[in-house]
Amino acid sequence: xxxxxxxxxxxxxxxxxxxxxxxxxxxxxxxxxxxxxxxxxxxxxxxxxxxxxxxxxxxxxxxxxxxxxxxxxxxxxxxxxxxxxxxxxxxxxxxxxxxxxxxxxxxxxxxxxxxxxxxxxxxxxxxxxxxxxxxxxxxxxxxxxxxxxxxxxxxxxxxxxxxxxxxxxxxxxxxxxxxxxxxxxxxxxxxxxxxxxxxxxxxxxxxxxxxxxxxxxxxxxxxxxxxxxxxxxxxxxxxxxxxxxxxxxxxxxxxxxxxxxxxxxxxxxxxxxxxxxxxxxxxxxxxxxxxxxxxxxxxxxxxxxxxxxxxxxxxxxxxxxxxxxxxxxxxxxxxxxxxxxxxxxxxxxxxxxxxxxxxxxxxxxxxxxxxxxxxxxxxxxxx
Amino acid sequence: xxxxxxxxxxxxxxxxxxxxxxxxxxxxxxxxxxxxxxxxxxxxxxxxxxxxxxxxxxxxxxxxxxxxxxxxxxxxxxxxxxxxxxxxxxxxxxxxxxxxxxxxxxxxxxxxxxxxxxxxxxxxxxxxxxxxxxxxxxxxxxxxxxxxxxxxxxxxxxxxxxxxxxxxxxxxxxxxxxxxxxxxxxxxxxxxxxxxxxxxxxxxxxxxxxxxxxxxxxxxxxxxxxxxxxxxxxxxxxxxxxxxxxxxxxxxxxxxxxxxxxxxxxxxxxxxxxxxxxxxxxxxxxxxxx
Numbered sequence: 001x002x003x004x005x006x007x008x009x010x011x012x013x014x015x016x017x018x019x020x021x022x023x024x025x026x027x028x029x030x031x032x033x034x035x036x037x038x039x040x041x042x043x044x045x046x047x048x049x050x051x052x053x054x055x056x057x058x059x060x061x062x063x064x065x066x067x068x069x070x071x072x073x074x075x076x077x078x079x080x081x082x083x084x085x086x087x088x089x090x091x092x093x094x095x096x097x098x099x100x101x102x103x104x105x106x107x108x109x110x111x112x113x114x115x116x117x118x119x120x121x122x123x124x125x126x127x128x129x130x131x132x133x134x135x136x137x138x139x140x141x142x143x144x145x146x147x148x149x150x151x152x153x154x155x156x157x158x159x160x161x162x163x164x165x166x167x168x169x170x171x172x173x174x175x176x177x178x179x180x181x182x183x184x185x186x187x188x189x190x191x192x193x194x195x196x197x198x199x200x201x202x203x204x205x206x207x208x209x210x211x212x213x214x215x216x217x218x219x220x221x222x223x224x225x226x227x228x229x230x231x232x233x234x235x236x237x238x239x240x241x242x243x244x245x246x247x248x249x250x251x252x253x254x255x256x257x258x259x260x261x262x263x264x265x266x267x268x269x270x271x272x273x274x275x276x277x278x279x280x281x282x283x284x285x286x287x288x289x290x291x292x293x294x295x296x297x298x299x300x301x302x303x304x305x306x307x308x309x310x311x312x313x314x315x316x317x318x319x320x321x322x323x324x325x326x327x328x329x330x331x332x333x334x335x336x337x338x339x340x341x342x343x344x345x346x347x348x349x350x351x352x353x354x355x356x357x358x359x360x361x362x363x364x365x366x367x368x369x370x371x372x373x374x375x376x377x378x379x380x381x382x383x
Numbered sequence: 384x385x386x387x388x389x390x391x392x393x394x395x396x397x398x399x400x401x402x403x404x405x406x407x408x409x410x411x412x413x414x415x416x417x418x419x420x421x422x423x424x425x426x427x428x429x430x431x432x433x434x435x436x437x438x439x440x441x442x443x444x445x446x447x448x449x450x451x452x453x454x455x456x457x458x459x460x461x462x463x464x465x466x467x468x469x470x471x472x473x474x475x476x477x478x479x480x481x482x483x484x485x486x487x488x489x490x491x492x493x494x495x496x497x498x499x500x501x502x503x504x505x506x507x508x509x510x511x512x513x514x515x516x517x518x519x520x521x522x523x524x525x526x527x528x529x530x531x532x533x534x535x536x537x538x539x540x541x542x543x544x545x546x547x548x549x550x551x552x553x554x555x556x557x558x559x560x561x562x563x564x565x566x567x568x569x570x571x572x573x574x575x576x577x578x579x580x581x582x583x584x585x586x587x588x589x590x591x592x593x594x595x596x597x598x599x600x601x602x603x604x605x606x607x608x609x610x611x612x613x614x615x616x617x618x619x620x621x622x623x624x625x626x627x628x629x630x631x632x633x634x635x636x637x638x639x640x641x642x643x644x645x646x647x648x649x650x651x652x653x654x655x656x657x658x659x660x661x662x663x664x665x666x667x668x669x670x671x672x673x
Binding site: 106108109111112113142143144181184186211213214216217244246248256257258259260261262263264266267268269270271276279281284285312313314315344345346366367 | 403458459481482483484485486487488489490492493494508520521522525535536537538539540541542543546563565566590592593595596616618619620621622623626627628629630633659660661662
């Protein structure tokens with residue numbers, strides 16, 4: 001779960017990390033009055049969770065009330081990479097002389113958290129990591145002890161941060177680690193951490209991703225989760241149903257159990273000349289109602305011309321799957337799109353007995369099922 | 384023959400009184416696994432399907448000589464359950480639980496490095512030595528005794544590939560589902576090493592997926608140390624960059640690492656053929672064994 005910039009900034013500020021003065025606003029007058037209160041110049045920043053907001057016109061620097069009004073009316077209501085902007089953060093424009101990067105993430109290769117510091121802040125840090133990995137100092141943390149102050153200092157000195165601000169940057173890094181640890185962060189980043197001419201450091205942006213699996217013990221953060229305004233409607237629907245779902249640009253709908261098997265089904269659709277419309281993993285142990293929801297999801301995608309159902313039961317039972325398929329399809333007078341079903345593993349024979357074969361095409365193997373679904377999708381396109 | 388588990392393995396099921404724990408403990412016993420105890424705090428003294436339940440894993444070890452645990456504990460408590468098994472000097476702990484917070488696993492990972500216990504998982508289907516024992520949730524009936532070792536990051540993909548092998552009369556020494564989480568215990572390299580050292584394993588299947596760099600590391604290890612022929616499969620060739628495909632690990636970063644392409648070419652460079660379909664992997668294994 002990704003926090004909005006304003007949410008992450010509140011969390012950072014509460015922990016003692018310096019952040020610019022700012023206020024959230026959702027209409028033009030609100031933006032102007034916030035700007036007056038903060039004092040010009042201010043930045044007006046769209047609060048949507050997409051990268052590259054600045055380049056897409058979602059961030060504007062304004063000098064006076066007229067400019068603030070213009071910027072607010074341009075940004076509020078705009079469509080930013082598919083997301084509707086309904087709020088902006090009005091923020092004190094920091095007069096900076098330098099930009100740093102600090103971040104904490106989990107290094108999955110090492111199985112340990114890693115703290116990162118770079119003097120190449122204010123730019124795409126992934127590009128820096130790619131082109132000039134030496135420019136990012138890294139310090140691995142023992143998760144059972146936490147970050148020692150010397151480790152923060154070491155990362156800061158290794159990165160070549162100027163002596164005059166080293167202490168403050170170390171302190172920001174230590175606080176950021178503590179936050180990451182306390183709040184079950186997946187990533188916590190400040191890019192840029194601005195340095196003013198008075199040698200003050202200020203978090204001009206704030207990124208905080210929370211480990212979804214840990215939200216049960218972070219009730220305050222869980223409450224901050226908002227429905228994203230805009231974005232892909234189907235992906236939102238999948239969220240409500242609790243599916244792992246990714247929309248793709250093909251026309252063969254895919255439903256399966258287990259991420260690896262579903263990805264394999266996608267790959268086979270491609271292998272046999274089709275194009276996958278989605279990735280949909282019903283997860284382990286899905287009951288009939290969940291299977292019916294999955295079919296409902298895939299049918300609601302207008303691009304889908306055929307559906308392949310690939311279930312290899314372990315913890316998931318073939319009879320439950322068959323019941324779900326029947327349940328979903330029996331409500332139609334006419335099946336909207338041809339459905340191919342392949343059932344294997346736990347209780348597949350019981351499933352085959354239950355499955356209403358008037359409503360679906362049954363195939364015994366994954367290869368046959370995928371080829372049949374690709375054929376059906378092709379036939380629709382030929383019409 | 385087998386690696387890690389056989390019919391002498393003495394299993395304690397952590398979480399045996401829960402729905403999943405009970406169901407799969409019974410399934411394991413039906414398969415022939417020697418389940419000797421359950422461990423559930425507060426439920427000591429009960430019995431589940433004829434198996435005595437203890438409050439702690441330590442008691443199960445003391446009273447029943449358990450040497451292996453299988454963990455069916457809900458995610459909020461599963462990290463602690465793994466710690467308990469590590470602290471009980473077991474040979475092997477298998478964590479089936481999906482959704483353990485990553486920071487809990489980082490702490491487990493640290494503790495793991497200080498013990499002699501081997502961990503499989505979490506978020507995995509477990510492992511099976513056909514004809515002897517299964518630990519976890521794998522459907523026993525699709526496996527057959529034989530001479531192919533299998534290691535996979537994905538449960539259902541394991542089933543798919545095993546099905547293709549078994550249908551051709553090719554059995555397995557042991558199949559290990561290592562799980563798709565970012566932090567896991569036993570990884571590809573560990574499993575490959577076990578199979579390489581097992582005299583009864585004549586060929587190995589390695590099923591990977593996009594995300595992370597474990598397959599690339601495995602390829603380097605195969606190149607240097609593995610003489611047993613290996614056939615590979617990589618799921619997620621069609622996955623778009625930047626999207627998370629179910630498994631926490633299965634995300635392709637935009638920068639070219641962790642992609643299906645980079646994994647396939649690393650494996651090919653190490654002399655490992657990578658099938659386009661599970662059937663092609665089975666074809667390849669058939670060829671190795673011919």
